[in-house]
Amino acid sequence: MVERELIYSCTLEGIAVQLFDAMGIARDDKGRRTDWVMRGFRQFDAPVSLVLTYDKYLEPAAISQFDLGALAHAIVLAAWERGLVCVINGQGIMQSSVVREHACIPDDQNIMICIAMGYPDEDFVANSVKSVREDSKNFVTYVGFDEQVP
Numbered sequence: 001m002v003e004r005e006l007i008y009s010c011t012l013e014g015i016a017v018q019l020f021d022a023m024g025i026a027r028d029d030k031g032r033r034t035d036w037v038m039r040g041f042r043q044f045d046a047p048v049s050l051v052l053t054y055d056k057y058l059e060p061a062a063i064s065q066f067d068l069g070a071l072a073h074a075i076v077l078a079a080w081e082r083g084l085v086c087v088i089n090g091q092g093i094m095q096s097s098v099v100r101e102h103a104c105i106p107d108d109q110n111i112m113i114c115i116a117m118g119y120p121d122e123d124f125v126a127n128s129v130k131s132v133r134e135d136s137k138n139f140v141t142y143v144g145f146d147e148q149v150p
């Protein structure tokens with residue numbers, strides 16, 4: 001595994017460890033681990049699931065995909081402002097044929113991402129987890145500033 005892949009997978013694994021610790025799910029507790037994975041497919045049991053798509057006609061669609069990222073970000077912030085919370089959820093579209101059928105998405109649309117949305121359940125322990133972030137100085141490059149950020 002190259003160094004970069006290792007960094008990304010460690011970050012993901014770190015978040016999973018934080019979540020499982022908070023939920024009291026042991027490493028060898030296959031049942032509860034599977035249950036957690038299944039929640040992702042079920043959109044975390046949220047009452048609303050938004051599915052963002054773009055027209056296949058737009059392929060190659062890097063800009064459309066970029067736009068949908070911005071749209072997803074805006075939706076999450078607007079929802080937050082109204083007391084709603086979201087999970088941008090890549091796992092939720094892994095079974096894309098199921099999503100396509102249930103959300104009545106026409107074949108001329110490519111499914112990009114989905115967003116689970118609902119009111120927060122403050123008593124659900126996983127919601128208290130604050131994910132550990134990589135320090136920005138490890139991946140941001142500043143050029144042209146007098147004082148270089150170390």
Ligand SMILES: Cc1cc2nc3c(=O)[nH]c(=O)nc-3n(C[C@H](O)[C@H](O)[C@H](O)COP(=O)(O)O)c2cc1C
Pocket residue numbers: 040086087088089090091092113130131
């Ligand atoms: C493109 C994208 C895909 C994501 N897919 C998933 C996912 O499949 N499952 C998941 O638990 N979180 C996923 N997330 C992360 C959550 O949306 C959210 O960031 C996470 O629950 C942690 O919240 P935090 O970023 O405030 O720590 C994804 C985020 C992005 C931007």
